Amino acid sequence: xxxxxxxxxxxxxxxxxxxxxxxxxxxxxxxxxxxxxxxxxxxxxxxxxxxxxxxxxxxxxxxxxxxxxxxxxxxxxxxxxxxxxxxxxxxxxxxxxxxxxxxxxxxxxxxxxxxxxxxxxxxxxxxxxxxxxxxxxxxxxxxxxxxxxxxxxxxxxxxxxxxxxxxxxxxxxxxxxxxxx
Numbered sequence: 001x002x003x004x005x006x007x008x009x010x011x012x013x014x015x016x017x018x019x020x021x022x023x024x025x026x027x028x029x030x031x032x033x034x035x036x037x038x039x040x041x042x043x044x045x046x047x048x049x050x051x052x053x054x055x056x057x058x059x060x061x062x063x064x065x066x067x068x069x070x071x072x073x074x075x076x077x078x079x080x081x082x083x084x085x086x087x088x089x090x091x092x093x094x095x096x097x098x099x100x101x102x103x104x105x106x107x108x109x110x111x112x113x114x115x116x117x118x119x120x121x122x123x124x125x126x127x128x129x130x131x132x133x134x135x136x137x138x139x140x141x142x143x144x145x146x147x148x149x150x151x152x153x154x155x156x157x158x159x160x161x162x163x164x165x166x167x168x169x170x171x172x173x174x175x176x177x178x179x180x181x
Contacts, residue, residue, distance in 0.1 A: 016051035018044075019059040019141050019174075021165040022066020022152030032155065032181055037069065039181045043150050044073055046177075048080065050148070055079050059141050061134070062086035066152040066162075085141050087133040138165040148175045155180060 027036045048056055058074045060067040062084035071082040130136075138161065142149075149169040153159045169176050 013054045015055040015057045016047070017057045017059055017144070017146040018047045018051075019146040019149045019165075019169070020066060020070040020152070021061070021138065021149060021162050022070075023154045023157045023159050023162055024063055024065035025157055026066035026152050026154045027069040028065060029154070036152070036154070036181045037073075039179050040066070040069055040150075040152060041073060043152075043177065043179055044070065047148065047150060048077075055081070058082045059144065059146055060084060061137055061141065063134075065154075070150075085137055085144075087137040089130055089133045134161050135164055139168060142168055142172055142174060146174060148177065151176055151178045153178065153180045 027033050027040070029036070044058075056074075056077075056079065058070055058080065060070050060082060062071075063086075067084075071084065074080050074082045142165070146169075149165065151162050151166045153162055166176050166178065
């Protein structure tokens with residue numbers, strides 16, 4: 001049976017975009033780290049299966065913990081890539097721009113970066129600190145058009161940012177899969 005005229009192959013279809021959210025301690029705890037890595041690996045395999053042959057783009061917040069682990073696990077995957085969205089925690093001098101070789105590129109910037117071009121992508125430090133930067137980044141990632149969200153909750157952690165991202169995704173009717181380890 002041949003391919004129907006006008007049909008798009010999985011290879012040529014729009015990528016399957018998966019947002020990962022999780023705490024900064026996820027995967028770093030010596031007691032639970034190996035278990036958390038296994039949980040994430042299985043979750044990413046499931047997302048790959050749901051992509052059904054489409055290229056998978058892993059959208060993450062460029063933070064330590066769950067984001068870093070997901071990016072590393074995607075690094076050498078066939079037909080998958082990571083897309084980093086660092087939070088813009090503090091104001092910078094005019095003319096500076098977030099530098100992230102894995103993230104958005106100048107000329108094709110998501111509105112989050114285009115509208116906030118005077119912010120620096122860095123961990124909270126000296127300067128005009130924006131305590132809502134993580135929340136704003138998560139909202140921007142969701143608005144970028146993700147097909148699903150994988151949420152990784154670390155046992156014993158507050159997981160406030162992770163829960164906030166889950167609540168926002170559900171409000172937008174984006175499918176969410178939660179994992180606890």
